[in-house]
Amino acid sequence: MTGTAQEPNRLLKASLDNILSSYLACTPSARQVIDRVYTQGYGKDQLFHDHFAFRTFGVPGLGLDSLGSALEAFGYTRQDYYSFPRTHLLAAWYAPPRELYTTLPRMFVSQLQVEKLSPAAQAIILSYTADLADSLSSSSPGSSSSSSSGSSSSSSFAATLSAWTGAVTGVLPWRTPSREDYLALLQESEYGAWVLVNGYRLNHTALSVHNIAGHSGDIYAFANDLVMKGFKLNEEGGLMKVSPDSGLLQCSTVADVMDFTFAGAEVHPVVGAYMEFVERKPQPQHAHLAAAGQLQEHQRRDGFEAASAKDIFASTTLAAAAAQKQGIL
Ligand code: OOG
Ligand code: NI
Secondary structure (H helix, E strand, C coil), rough: CCCCCCCHHHHHHHHHHHHHHHHCCHHHHHHHHHHHHHHHCCHHHCCEEEEEEEEEEEECCCHHHHHHHHHHHHEEEEEEEEEEEEHCCCEEEECCCCHHCCCCCCEEEEEECHHHCCCHHHHHHHHHHHHHHHHHHHCCCCCCCCCCCCCCCCCHHHHHHHHHHHHHHCCCCCCCHHHHHHHHHHHHCCHHHHHHHHCCCCCEEEEEEHHHCCCCCHHHHHHHHHHHHHCEEECCCCCCCECCCCEEEEEECCCCEEEEEEEHHEEEECCCEEEEEEEECCCHHHHHHHHHHHHHHHHHHHCCCCHHHHHHHHHHHHHHHHHHHHHCC
């Protein structure tokens, strides 16, 4: 299912276009960034997506492996895992085929370790996922439904397809949540509450600052421009998240808050998606290529950084806290 040497698989490309356009349709701040910073500053077609990020519930058939196996079917390969014990999260990133590094985004997929939550929170989540998880994780011969972590390496084909469909359509794979369940989950796991109402929708795209033509590539200058233009950035742990090797620099907006139609047709605000910005420095051994203007994307600092990711996850937590303080959630 992988593409030819230079062209991404057409189904993958069409899926990613769709994922992005539905993300933009319901993320006003992301549209404004593109409008006010990119279109006005650098010309329209300069968007380069460093990575896409998705969130999942870690139950069999629905966790990061389900989305991950869809990505693997498209030629992505799983790289490092990262764990976040305090928030009960596990994440992994997937790299596109080397020859498509400038065409396809990296993928960052995380899951909530549901079994680590309180019995009450687990009961809420399982009331939405149980039937689905059963049918998805046992529907193909050889698939494993015995993993309690939801991270068994063999995902059923049904789970793979269902996860990818959820990402592409943005349609929730479970029944419409009640506001009561959303608010109850929010008390214990803001991530869990986010997944309950957003499903597999794109959580954020990260735009690549060093790939903006006509820009110095300096993410500090870029972030300053965003602040000057009135965008609210995530300041958890400091505005700029810098890896210990100084090669990976990241910052993000605070997520948008928007109306959601809960069960019983009750309309109330929930936390939605956000946008991230990334600068990757040349790997030290390839610095001479940078000087000569011949550096390729895969020769820059690759991957992610757990300590930075921990603070970037707060892009939705901060939005939830602010909205609760204003009494609108
Ligand atoms: C993911 C947060 C981490 C990164 O680039 O390290 C992240 C999330 O909020 O789901 O995006
Ligand atoms: Ni990210």
